[in-house]
Amino acid sequence: xxxxxxxxxxxxxxxxxxxxxxxxxxxxxxxxxxxxxxxxxxxxxxxxxxxxxxxxxxxxxxxxxxxxxxxxxxxxxxxxxxxxxxxxxxxxxxxxxxxxxxxxxxxxxxxxxxxxxxxxxxxxxxxxxxxxxxxxxxxxxxxxxxxxxxxxxxxxxxxxxxxxxxxxxxxxxxxxxxxxxxxxxxxxxxxxxxxxxxxxxxxxxxxxxxxxxxxxxxxxxxxxxxxxxxxxxxxxxxxxxxxxxxxxxxxxxxxxxxxxxxxxxxxxxxxxxxxxxxxxxxxxxxxxxxxxxxxxxxxxxxxxxxxxxxx
Numbered sequence: 089x090x091x092x093x094x095x096x097x098x099x100x101x102x103x104x105x106x107x108x109x110x111x112x113x114x115x116x117x118x119x120x121x122x123x124x125x126x127x128x129x130x131x132x133x134x135x136x137x138x139x140x141x142x143x144x145x146x147x148x149x150x151x152x153x154x155x156x157x158x159x160x161x162x163x164x165x166x167x168x169x170x171x172x173x174x175x176x177x178x179x180x181x182x183x184x185x186x187x188x189x190x191x192x193x194x195x196x197x198x199x200x201x202x203x204x205x206x207x208x209x210x211x212x213x214x215x216x217x218x219x220x221x222x223x224x225x226x227x228x229x230x231x232x233x234x235x236x237x238x239x240x241x242x243x244x245x246x247x248x249x250x251x252x253x254x255x256x257x258x259x260x261x262x263x264x265x266x267x268x269x270x271x272x273x274x275x276x277x278x279x280x281x282x283x284x285x286x287x288x289x290x291x292x293x294x295x296x297x298x299x300x301x302x303x304x305x306x307x308x309x310x311x312x313x314x315x316x317x318x319x320x321x322x323x324x325x326x327x328x329x330x331x332x333x334x335x336x337x338x339x340x341x342x343x344x345x346x347x348x349x350x351x352x353x354x355x356x357x358x359x360x361x362x363x364x365x366x367x368x369x370x371x372x373x374x375x376x377x378x379x380x381x382x383x384x385x386x387x388x389x390x391x392x393x394x395x396x397x398x399x
Contacts, residue, residue, distance in 0.1 A: 115198040115216065118226075121233035126151050128261040129234075133251040133349040137371060140334065144349040149264050156264040167266070178271035192312030193291055195219050206236040207256050216313065221245075223370070224313065232258045243372030249350075279305070285318060290376035292316070292369075309367075309377075316367020316374075318381065323362045330355045338378045358382035 127150055134143035146159040154167040162175035172181040201212040206227045216224035222245060227237040236256060240249040279297045285307040287294045292309035299305055307318045326344070333344035333355065346353040352374060354365040361382060369377070 115192065115196065118198075118214070118228060118233050119192075122228070122235065125232040125234045125258070126260045127232060127234055128257045129253045130255040131251060131253040133249070135249045135347055135349050135352075137248065137345070137347045137352065138336075140347045142347055142349050149261050151261045152263040154263050154266075165264070165266070172267060172270060174267065179267040179269070181270040181273045183273075183275045191293065191310075193293075195291060195311075196223070196313055207253065209236075209256070211236060229256070229258065234258070240368075240370055242370050248371060249368075251350075284320060286380060289380050290373060292373075292377065314367065314369040314373065316365055316369050316377070319364040319366070321362050323357055323360055326357070327355060327364070329353075338375045341378070341384045343378065343384065354378070356384040359385040 128148070130145065130147050132143060132145050134141065144160050146157055148158075149156045154165065157164040162173060165172045165174070170181055170183050172179050174180075195218050197217050199215040199217060201214050204211050204213045204227060206229070210230040211227050212230055214226040214228060215222055216226070221243075223241055225237075225239040225241070226235050228235050234253075234256070235251070236253045238249075238251040239247045242248045276298050279299045284305060285294060285297065289309055292311045292315075294307050295310050296308045297305065298308070303321060305320045307320070309316050309318070330344045330346065330353075333346050333353075336343055336345050342356075344355045351366055351368050352371075354363075354374070356363055359382075363381065365374075365377070365381075367374070
């Protein structure tokens with residue numbers, strides 16, 4: 089079950105390569121050129137949520153249509169529509185069929201670029217605004233458009249996530265070796281119809297929905313700049329990974345949260361369903377999304393109320 093969950097989860101973070109941004113033409117150009125640039129780099133990513141801070145170093149190679157990211161948790165490879173995760177347990181692969189294009193939300197606009205230098209290279213400093221408020225600061229390499237520094241701001245203007253390259257080689261590197269075999273290989277196709285998840289959540293659009301043979305449904309949401317997946321299943325026990333997770337509240341409801349350098353994981357039980365949300369969205373966006381999803385609740389109370397009303 090854990091291997092299958094890993095395979096499904098990585099779908100959420102590999103669809104961006106085909107994105108098309110339509111709200112801001114100049115921002116679209118930056119995103120499209122950066123998505124196809126070939127390079128080798130080493131970087132650090134760090135996130136801070138309240139009193140929690142986590143960081144990791146990673147190595148990324150993008151060459152001949154393949155992307156390979158190596159970090160403390162293992163390897164992530166994307167090539168020819170296939171996404172694979174490698175760890176001490178082996179390689180697990182997922183192919184996604186007919187994924188929808190991303191559309192950049194109208195709330196985002198790009199400020200005027202400011203010339204600067206980074207890693208000894210000509211670069212431009214950019215600010216992405218959300219409805220006039222700074223949301224994302226970038227320093228991009230002028231030649232390749234690859235972000236050399238990314239700072240994501242929360243709703244109060246504080247930096248909560250930083251990703252910075254400390255070494256950058258834009259010349260075309262040799263393609264990393266592909267795995268000889270995979271411990272498991274799944275083909276994931278969007279579901280034709282599913283009405284259980286909202287089509288819009290706090291400005292994020294439901295772009296794809298996937299089903300698992302065990303009854304788990306994954307809804308993939310994006311606003312073109314950030315994204316998350318919601319995993320819905322029949323109500324069950326709390327996953328072991330969340331047993332010691334930090335508790336936090338949103339609008340009076342209690343959730344469990346795990347913070348990694350790049351993503352936040354949130355888990356809760358509604359009266360008849362269990363949910364896990366995984367995404368890179370800012371904390372204020374996360375809170376807005378959670379209040380529009382089914383709230384945490386006690387199943388016993390739900391059953392007692394149902395029996396009282398209907399016998």
